[in-house]
Amino acid sequence: MAITMIGDRSRLRPHVKTHKTKEILQLQLDAGITKFKCATIAEAEMLGECGAPDVLLAYPVYGPKLVRFLNLMARFRQIKFSVIVDNERAARDLSEAASAAGETINTYIDLNVGMGRTGIRPGEDALVLYRLCARLEGLTISGFHAYDGHVREIDLNKRMAICDRNFEPIADMVRTLKSEGFESLRIIMGGSPSFPIYANYPEVECSPGTFVLWDKGYDDTLPEQAFLPSAVLLCRVVSQPGPNRICVDLGHKAVASENLLARRVYFLHAPDLKPVSHSEEHLVLEVPAGYSFCVGDVLYGLPFHICPTVALYDWLTVVQNDRTFEKWSVVARRR
Numbered sequence: 001m002a003i004t005m006i007g008d009r010s011r012l013r014p015h016v017k018t019h020k021t022k023e024i025l026q027l028q029l030d031a032g033i034t035k036f037k038c039a040t041i042a043e044a045e046m047l048g049e050c051g052a053p054d055v056l057l058a059y060p061v062y063g064p065k066l067v068r069f070l071n072l073m074a075r076f077r078q079i080k081f082s083v084i085v086d087n088e089r090a091a092r093d094l095s096e097a098a099s100a101a102g103e104t105i106n107t108y109i110d111l112n113v114g115m116g117r118t119g120i121r122p123g124e125d126a127l128v129l130y131r132l133c134a135r136l137e138g139l140t141i142s143g144f145h146a147y148d149g150h151v152r153e154i155d156l157n158k159r160m161a162i163c164d165r166n167f168e169p170i171a172d173m174v175r176t177l178k179s180e181g182f183e184s185l186r187i188i189m190g191g192s193p194s195f196p197i198y199a200n201y202p203e204v205e206c207s208p209g210t211f212v213l214w215d216k217g218y219d220d221t222l223p224e225q226a227f228l229p230s231a232v233l234l235c236r237v238v239s240q241p242g243p244n245r246i247c248v249d250l251g252h253k254a255v256a257s258e259n260l261l262a263r264r265v266y267f268l269h270a271p272d273l274k275p276v277s278h279s280e281e282h283l284v285l286e287v288p289a290g291y292s293f294c295v296g297d298v299l300y301g302l303p304f305h306i307c308p309t310v311a312l313y314d315w316l317t318v319v320q321n322d323r324t325f326e327k328w329s330v331v332a333r334r335r
Contacts, residue, residue: 001227002211003031006199013037013056013188015209016047018307020332021316024212025050037188037207038332041068046332048076056082056108056188058145058207060090060118070101084110084145086120091133098138107139108188111146113166119146122169127176134182143186144170147207151194154221163190163197167204174203193222215306216266217259231310233265233301235283237293244287246273248299251281255301256308265301 006012013035016025020043025036035054038044047055061069061083073081085091085107098105109130112119120126126144133141148166153159167189174185188205190198195206210218213231233255239247255265261275265283274286287293303309310316311333318326 002195002208003033005196005225006206009033010035011199011202011205013054013205013207014212015039015058015191015207016043016332018209018310019212019316020046020310020330021328022046022050022331023326023328025052028212035205037209040332041065041072042334043332044069044072044081048072048079052079054080054082056084056145056207058084058110058147058188060084060086060110062090062093066093066097070097070103070105073103073105074101080106082106082108082142084108084118085129085133086110086112086118088129088132091129091136091139095136095138104138104140107133107141108143108145108186109133109141111144111170113146113148113170115147115150117147122173127173130173130177130182131180142184143188144173145188146170147191148189148194149191152221154223156224159193160197163194167198167201192218192225196225210306213306213310215304215309216302217263217304219302229302231303231306231316232268233303233309235299235301237295237297237299238282240293240295241284245276245284246287246293247282247284249281250283250301251279253280253312254309255283255303255312256305258308259304263304265303268300268302270299 003009009032012033015037017039036047036052037056037058039059044055044057094105109126110119112121130141133139151159151162177185187203188207190206192208192210195208198204198206211227214227214229235248235250237246238249241247257264261278267273270291272288276284276286310330313330316328317324318328
C-alpha cells in the first residue's frame, strides 16, 4: 500500500528501525524497493548483508562509529552508503577520515525543520555548509535530509499546511544551489505522519518506517492511512493483587514506555483495562465491572509505539492462519 500511496518505488526510502529484521527487509526488496534509511551501524550492517543497494545512515557519525561506518563501506563495496552532517566540524571530520581511508563518503545536509533534535536550520548557514561539503576532499554532497517527527496533527489539513511550510525554505535552497550550478540535489524528507503529503512533491524521497508493522498510536492519530497493525504482544495474568486489579508480565522491558501510562499498550479483547502502575517486569491494571480474569489468562496487546518495542525482543514469532510457523531474528537490535 505504501508503494501505491507514493506511486513510484524509487521515491520510497523506508526506515528499517521499526522491524530490524532481514525477513521483512527481504519482503521490501522483493517488492522492488531499493533505497533504505537506518539509525544505527547494526541496522546498516543488516542492510549490507541483505544487499540493499542504497543505504542512508540518518544519524550523526563521530568517533568509533565513523570508523565502523568506513569499515562497512569497505566490506560492502556494491552498496551506496550515505551519512548526514549538520555542522562544519562533522563535515571536516568526515573528510579527514575518508581521505585517510582512501574513500569518498556520500553526504546529505541534515536540516532541522522544527524537530529540534539534530540538523541545521534551512537558510544561509545550511547553504554555506552545503558549499563547504562540495569543496572538501573525500565527500560527495548529494542533497538534504529532514525529519519532521514532531508533525502529528490528527487533522490532515493542518498537517498538510505544516508540511508545506517546512518544505518551502528547502525548495528555496535547492533553487539557489541549482542557480550556482549544483545538480541532482536529492531531498529525503518525512516520516509516517507526513510521507503521504510529501508524496505529492515529485522531488522528495519519503522515508516512513512504521507502516510495515503499524501500531495503536498511529492507528489512532492517522485515520487517513489504512495500514493494519501486524505486531501484537502476548502476555499473561501473573497475579491478582487486589479487588479489581490484575498484574500482567508486560513491564518496561516488554513494551515501549516513553508515553504516558495510559498510552503504552491497548488490549484487544479488553479495551477498558486501565493501567495503574508500570515497572520493569510488571504492569498493574484496573479491571472494570464485567470482566473476569484468572491467573494464567492470556491477553493480547497492541503497543502504542512499535519501533522501540520491537527493539526489546530477540525474536518475532510469525503467526499465519492461527498457527506459528516461523521465528524471525531481530538482528539489528544490538548496538
